[in-house]
Amino acid sequence: MKKLSITAAILPTLASAHVGDHSHVGPDHLLTQPDHLGVIGVVVVVALGAWLWIRSRS
Structure with a gap:
């Protein structure tokens, strides 16, 4: 749970691309800018990894 909290704290920083x-x-701007x-x-990738990790635990 601690890792999830750290990830949630870092994501807003990553989201401020420019x-x-x-x-x-x-939407064309959001889908065409690198x-x-x-x-x-x-x-x-994070969502897919979390989904696969949760699925493998059950």
Whole structure:
């Protein structure tokens, strides 16, 4: 549980890929910029790893 807390504390830092207001951009910006794709990829890998780990324990 401690590792999950540390991960949750680090994720907001990773999510701030670059400064700027994203209120005027559409999904195409979020899905085409490398910094956003990197964060999305990390979230997917962590979620998949957590799902596989939980599934293997039961």
